[in-house]
Amino acid sequence: MSQTAASLSVRDLGKTYTTGTRSVRAIDNLNFDVAAGELVCVVGPSGCGKTTLLRTIAGLLRPTTGELTVDGRGVTGTPPGTAVVFQEYGRSLFPWLRVGDNVALPLRDNSVGGAERRTRVREALEQVGLADAERSYPWQLSGGMQQRVAIARALAYRPRLLLMDEPFAAVDAQTRADLEDLVYRLWRDLGVTVVFITHDIDEAVYLGQRVLVLSAPPSRIREEITVDLPVERDQLTTRADPRFLALRTQIHQHIRESGR
Numbered sequence: 621m622s623q624t625a626a627s628l629s630v631r632d633l634g635k636t637y638t639t640g641t642r643s644v645r646a647i648d649n650l651n652f653d654v655a656a657g658e659l660v661c662v663v664g665p666s667g668c669g670k671t672t673l674l675r676t677i678a679g680l681l682r683p684t685t686g687e688l689t690v691d692g693r694g695v696t697g698t699p700p701g702t703a704v705v706f707q708e709y710g711r712s713l714f715p716w717l718r719v720g721d722n723v724a725l726p727l728r729d730n731s732v733g734g735a736e737r738r739t740r741v742r743e744a745l746e747q748v749g750l751a752d753a754e755r756s757y758p759w760q761l762s763g764g765m766q767q768r769v770a771i772a773r774a775l776a777y778r779p780r781l782l783l784m785d786e787p788f789a790a791v792d793a794q795t796r797a798d799l800e801d802l803v804y805r806l807w808r809d810l811g812v813t814v815v816f817i818t819h820d821i822d823e824a825v826y827l828g829q830r831v832l833v834l835s836a837p838p839s840r841i842r843e844e845i846t847v848d849l850p851v852e853r854d855q856l857t858t859r860a861d862p863r864f865l866a867l868r869t870q871i872h873q874h875i876r877e878s879g880r
């Protein structure tokens with residue numbers, strides 16, 4: 621499976637929530653670019669606006685200021701070719717639909733014919749190691765497997781831009797490591813552009829080519845760190861690399877200072 625990746629530019633992006641007379645300025649004047657085929661992680665202190673940023677890029681929230689461009693063209697709403705994976709797989713999968721039907725869901729309204737749809741579903745489930753689970757219901761699977769189904773659903777859509785919002789925050793440590801390796805492998809195989817939100821600094825350094833550190837709200841980009849680790853990564857060697865430890869320490873310091 622191959623698809624062209626999207627490039628993304630975020631310009632002067634701001635989002636203020638207004639409820640009645642109260643307003644909360646969550647993000648303020650964010651500027652950054654993500655190149656086609658890049659994997660960028662976003663971290664920051666709790667409540668700094670990571671989810672707001674991701675939902676705004678996904679077109680689920682309307683920005684208060686600024687604009688998004690994808691492949692150089694201004695977009696409002698969801699950028700074409702975008703798929704999102706959320707943290708709460710339990711809420712993003714329909715319990716009354718079998719795994720295969722959950723994965724096929726986003727293909728129903730984009731003119732993918734029945735035979736092609738079945739091929740894509742099978743391929744996507746194979747890619748996440750769940751070829752045998754197509755006829756199961758989500759509730760018959762473990763949390764990690766359910767999150768794989770959510771990833772397969774995104775892949776079946778063949779996204780050009782994959783947005784992930786703390787996708788592994790609700791699974792145990794070993795499953796999390798496996799899912800990180802899965803996403804890293806898929807990113808390398810498919811060449812898709814990935815924006816990955818996480819509160820876990822180690823995860824950001826392990827996966828990212830670049831890490832954007834947000835400040836406390838109204839958040840801005842506090843720092844942009846290039847992860848100059850070898851492209852071949854594995855949980856034991858990479859995490860023991862002195863450069864990995866130096867990068868995580870550097871990001872920790874930025875987050876601590878920006879949280880003050």
Ligand SMILES: Nc1ncnc2c1ncn2[C@@H]1O[C@H](COP(=O)(O)OP(=O)(O)OP(=O)(O)O)[C@@H](O)[C@H]1O
Pocket residue numbers: 637638639644645646664665666667668669670671672673819837
């Ligand atoms: N629907 C909403 N209405 C009003 N304020 C909101 C809403 N959603 C988020 N906020 C506020 O916007 C700010 C940023 O929230 P957001 O959830 O984007 O941060 P986050 O970095 O993802 O948080 P966490 O690290 O805890 O996941 C917070 O102050 C939050 O209270």
